[in-house]
Amino acid sequence: MEIKKGIGVSPGVVISAALVLDAEDLVIPRRLVPVDEVPGEIDRLGRALSETMVDRIQLRDRVASKYPREVAAILDFHIGVLKDKSLLSQVMAKIRTERFTAEYAVSTVMREYAAMFSQIADRYLSERVKDIHEIERDLLKKLIGQKHEDMLHLQTDVVVIAHDLLPSQTAALDRSHVKGFATDVGGRTSHTAIVARAMGIPAVVGLGNITAEVSGGDTIIIDGNHGVVIVNPDDEQLEENRESERKRVRIEGELVGLTELAAETRDGHVVSLQANIEFPVEVDDALRRGAQGIGLYRTEFLFLASETEPSEADHYKAYADALSRLSGRPLVIRTLDLGADKHKGALPANQERNPFLGNRSIRMCLRDIPMFKRQLRAIMRVSQMGDVRIMFPMISTLMELRQARMVLNDVMEELEDEGVEFRRDIPVGMMVEVPAAAYMASNFAKEVNFFSIGTNDLIQYTLAVDRTNETVAGLFCPAHPAVLGMLRDIIRAGARNSIGVSVCGEMAGEPLYTLLLLGLGLNIFSMNGPDIPEVKKIIRSVTMDHARQVARRVMSFDSERQVMHFLREETRKISPEAV
Amino acid sequence: MNSGQRRRRAPPTGRGKPTAVENMAIVSRKTIIRNRDGLHARPAMAFVDIASKFESRVTVVKGGEEPVTADGKSILQMLTLLAPLGTTLRIDADGKDAERAVAALAELVESKFGED
Numbered sequence: 001m002e003i004k005k006g007i008g009v010s011p012g013v014v015i016s017a018a019l020v021l022d023a024e025d026l027v028i029p030r031r032l033v034p035v036d037e038v039p040g041e042i043d044r045l046g047r048a049l050s051e052t053m054v055d056r057i058q059l060r061d062r063v064a065s066k067y068p069r070e071v072a073a074i075l076d077f078h079i080g081v082l083k084d085k086s087l088l089s090q091v092m093a094k095i096r097t098e099r100f101t102a103e104y105a106v107s108t109v110m111r112e113y114a115a116m117f118s119q120i121a122d123r124y125l126s127e128r129v130k131d132i133h134e135i136e137r138d139l140l141k142k143l144i145g146q147k148h149e150d151m152l153h154l155q156t157d158v159v160v161i162a163h164d165l166l167p168s169q170t171a172a173l174d175r176s177h178v179k180g181f182a183t184d185v186g187g188r189t190s191h192t193a194i195v196a197r198a199m200g201i202p203a204v205v206g207l208g209n210i211t212a213e214v215s216g217g218d219t220i221i222i223d224g225n226h227g228v229v230i231v232n233p234d235d236e237q238l239e240e241n242r243e244s245e246r247k248r249v250r251i252e253g254e255l256v257g258l259t260e261l262a263a264e265t266r267d268g269h270v271v272s273l274q275a276n277i278e279f280p281v282e283v284d285d286a287l288r289r290g291a292q293g294i295g296l297y298r299t300e301f302l303f304l305a306s307e308t309e310p311s312e313a314d315h316y317k318a319y320a321d322a323l324s325r326l327s328g329r330p331l332v333i334r335t336l337d338l339g340a341d342k343h344k345g346a347l348p349a350n351q352e353r354n355p356f357l358g359n360r361s362i363r364m365c366l367r368d369i370p371m372f373k374r375q376l377r378a379i380m381r382v383s384q385m386g387d388v389r390i391m392f393p394m395i396s397t398l399m400e401l402r403q404a405r406m407v408l409n410d411v412m413e414e415l416e417d418e419g420v421e422f423r424r425d426i427p428v429g430m431m432v433e434v435p436a437a438a439y440m441a442s443n444f445a446k447e448v449n450f451f452s453i454g455t456n457d458l459i460q461y462t463l464a465v466d467r468t469n470e471t472v473a474g475l476f477c478p479a480h481p482a483v484l485g486m487l488r489d490i491i492r493a494g495a496r497n498s499i500g501v502s503v504c505g506e507m508a509g510e511p512l513y514t515l516l517l518l519g520l521g522l523n524i525f526s527m528n529g530p531d532i533p534e535v536k537k538i539i540r541s542v543t544m545d546h547a548r549q550v551a552r553r554v555m556s557f558d559s560e561r562q563v564m565h566f567l568r569e570e571t572r573k574i575s576p577e578a579v
Numbered sequence: 580m581n582s583g584q585r586r587r588r589a590p591p592t593g594r595g596k597p598t599a600v601e602n603m604a605i606v607s608r609k610t611i612i613r614n615r616d617g618l619h620a621r622p623a624m625a626f627v628d629i630a631s632k633f634e635s636r637v638t639v640v641k642g643g644e645e646p647v648t649a650d651g652k653s654i655l656q657m658l659t660l661l662a663p664l665g666t667t668l669r670i671d672a673d674g675k676d677a678e679r680a681v682a683a684l685a686e687l688v689e690s691k692f693g694e695d
Contacts, residue, residue: 077620077654080627086653113655120661124619128658131620 001232004207006182008227009193011530012202013245014159014180015238018218019151020211021162021169022144028107029212032099037217041095045088045102048142052135053082074131081135087113101216103143110136154178159222161214165192175199180222182210182229187473196224197509197528198278200285204229251577255533259290263525263536267543271518273536274330274526276504280322286529290536293330293387295526296452296504297322299375300338309371315378323386330387332452332526333379334431335372335404337361337393356466361394366403376411383423390426391452396434401447429500433457438486441493451494452526455505459483478507479563481555484516488555491521502526511578512567514538519551534578541574606635606677609669610684614691617663620654622692627654629683635674637684642667651684 022028033041060075081087087109094105114132117125148169151160154177162169163184170191179201186192186205196203202224214220214231221230221241230237264270274295275286283294302310302318322331339360352358365372379390392404405428415422432438433454445451455478460467462483465475477483487503494501502524507513509527514535517525525535550570557563571578612618618626630637630651637651641660649656651670662668668688672680 073621073624077624080624080654083631084653084655086650087655113659116659122617122619122661122663124616125658125661128620 001230001234001237002213004182004210004213004229004231006204006207006210006227006229007187008203008224009186009190009205010181010196010201010203011224012180012200013221013223013225013241014202015219015221015233015241015245016157016159016179018161018214018216018220019147019154019158020214020216021147021151021160021165022103022140022211023163026163028101028103028140029209031101031104031212031215033095033101033215034217035099038095038099041100041102041105042092044143044146045091045095045106047146048102048106048139049082049088051142052138053079055138056082077128078131078135081131103140106139106143107136110139151178159220161210161220163211164190165195170195180220180224181205182207182214182220182222184209184211187467187469187476190467195278197530198276198282200528200530252533255537258533258536258540259288261290261536261540263290263292263539265518265539265542265544265547267545269544271522271539272502272524273532273539274332274502274524275529275532276526277322277529280318280325282529283322283325286532287325287329289529289532291329291529291532293332294322294326295330295332295502295524296391297331297333299334299336303336303338310374312374312378315375316381319378319382319388320385323382323388326386328386330389332389332391332429334391334393335362335375335379336365339364356460362392362400362404363394366400366407369407372407373411376408377415380408380411380415380422380426381420383426384421388423388426389429389450391429391431391450393431393454394433394457395430395444396436398440398443398447401430401444405447431457431504432490433461433505435462435486438462438490441490442496445493445497445499448499450500450502451490452524453487453490453501453503453505455483455487455503455507458486458505462486477560477564478505478510478513479560479567481558481560481563484554484563487517488520488551495521500524509535511535511538511575512564512571515542515547515550515570515574516554516567518542518544519547519549519554534575538571538575538578604677605671605673606681607669607671608681608685609667610688612662612664612666612668612688614694615664616694617666618657618660618668620658622694623657624654625692626684626687627652627657629687630680633672633674633676633680633683635672635677635680637680638671638673640669640671642669 056075056079060072064072091105091109094100094108095102110132114129117132118129120126151173154174157177157179159180159182160178161182164186165181165183181192181196181203183192183205184207190205192203192205202222204222204224204227207229210229218232221233262270263273272292273290274293275291276296277283277286277294278298278301302314319333339355379388382388392401395401412422412424427449429450429452430444430448431454432441432451437444438458459476459478463475463480465472467473467476491501501522503517503522504526508525509531511534518539527535554563554566614622639649639651639660641647641662647660649660670681670684
């Protein structure tokens with residue numbers, strides 16, 4: 001039994017078997033498999049070897065005609081190593097007798113050979129070390145790739161243990177059987193955290209080296225409430241955790257009773273609670289929890305889920321699906337927000353030195369107009385099927401906004417020429433998530449139909465904190481007076497220009513900030529579905545007078561500690577278990 | 580150097596056919612690495628390719644203070660022999676086609692693996 005402490009980023013407790021994902025660019029930790037899984041590991045090894053060999057043979061045949069024969073000779077050597085029976089029997093022996101995972105067995109044996117060759121003084125042979133490493137890496141890639149494949153066709157419930165989860169991995173996982181995440185790295189707003197909350201499953205991140213300490217099939221408790229992971233728990237702990245799980249289900253049941261009730265303060269002020277989603281299928285769950293619409297539909301997953309860029313038909317299908325589930329409720333579609341931490345497929349992070357300040361999001365779209373148009377055409381084509389709205393992310397200058405609108409106008413003209421019907425006055429809004437846009441909110445408010453404040457990025461850009469860097473992640477705080485001043489000004493600029501303002505960042509779903517945002521005059525809160533009942537409960541327990549008083553008081557503070565302390569006290573008075 | 584020697588693994592029963600006796604034999608021959616760069620990856624690969632065409636088990640032994648033995652059909656083991664120019668290697672083959680295997684492999688080594 002082992003207890004590991006990390007950061008709880010998605011609430012709930014789950015007890016399940018572990019599925020461990022290795023990362024091919026990291027050292028493979030020593031991990032064992034149960035005896036009955038040995039034949040399965042041998043089988044995986046065989047498949048990885050023959051797949052890698054086929055790749056090499058094809059590559060050799062391709063290069064043979066174009067390059068000098070030395071190149072093909074190197075590939076022949078690789079093929080020879082992959083065919084090497086004594087290598088195979090050495091690796092199989094590690095799996096059979098020591099019960100190593102196929103990954104660890106391959107890594108151990110290949111590294112022994114690499115070490116042996118690197119000690120040899122002969123230049124020709126020491127050069128071969130590179131080849132050995134390359135073959136090892138490719139074999140691991142295949143083996144790890146198989147595990148990812150497995151995630152698509154799970155037979156039983158698992159919790160996924162990984163170094164870090166990439167968007168391309170989470171997009172493809174079997175959502176009915178994955179019950180929790182635990183990762184080595186990450187923070188509160190990392191991709192793993194967002195996906196876990198969207199799926200409503202517990203997650204703990206920042207565990208250091210959990211991947212080295214868990215073997216596939218181990219029993220794991222993931223306690224997302226307390227940021228704790230227990231590996232192979234004893235009976236006492238199992239019972240304790242089952243009890244708290246029963247309690248959680250009971251409380252959730254009570255909150256769900258709120259679904260049919262409006263998000264209305266005691267003195268009759270009504271706000272709208274909406275949900276953030278990544279997949280159309282999430283609409284159902286959001287509605288069950290009381291969402292009155294989708295305030296943020298992240299479309300990145302369309303791009304990340306497959307190897308090729310989505311076609312207009314792919315976009316259309318997803319949007320039409322979401323709309324059909326919403327029966328008339330609003331759907332805010334955010335155009336592609338790819339770049340920075342969300343990268344296409346398993347490609348290495350792009351070579352930009354500062355990706356968060358680089359070619360991402362709307363900047364990327366405006367540099368790839370055909371791709372941007374495919375998405376906008378699909379949105380316009382579904383615009384009469386329901387209450388669809390378009391939102392541009394990461395706008396930092398008026399020119400950018402105008403350019404994006406021009407592309408949209410082009411698309412409308414094209415559709416008109418083609419005789420396709422659409423809603424010409426579709427609401428067009430923008431994310432306010434760059435400090436420059438926040439500062440100029442009153443200028444922007446005259447050119448859009450709504451604002452949606454992306455607090456995660458706004459905070460990170462305002463406070464100059466990389467939220468995924470564990471060393472400084474502690475400085476990431478929504479309660480910083482500079483952030484709160486911006487929120488106040490954006491909401492005010494929206495009100496003066498009679499446009500809607502929502503918050504769609506994490507902050508909207510954190511009960512600690514509900515009173516404050518309400519008091520600042522926010523009227524749309526868009527959050528992860530599971531957070532809705534709790535936030536609604538707070539709204540239904542207060543008056544606007546009280547909320548405004550709280551907001552005024554908070555705006556007089558000059559440190560985030562004061563703000564958080566005060567908000568915690570005030571919130572506790574209303575809902576003791578919320579904070 | 581090309582004088583092949585035949586050793587008997589087990590005494591013939593006297594009743595078996597002569598071919599059966601041949602099947603039990605290990606064929607062995609000594610040869611010297613003559614190409615300038617020694618037994619590096621490409622020559623070793625050529626050796627393994629040819630050795631793998633035969634049914635017989637092929638073993639290569641490097642003599643000296645600490646003798647090293649390698650499976651002649653394993654590229655990784657062949658490289659661990661570390662055999663530069665001038666190294667004497669003994670090629671052993673065990674099986675039905677041992678004679679032909681040793682002849683072909685010795686020929687490859689003696690012909691400098693087609694290098695230089």
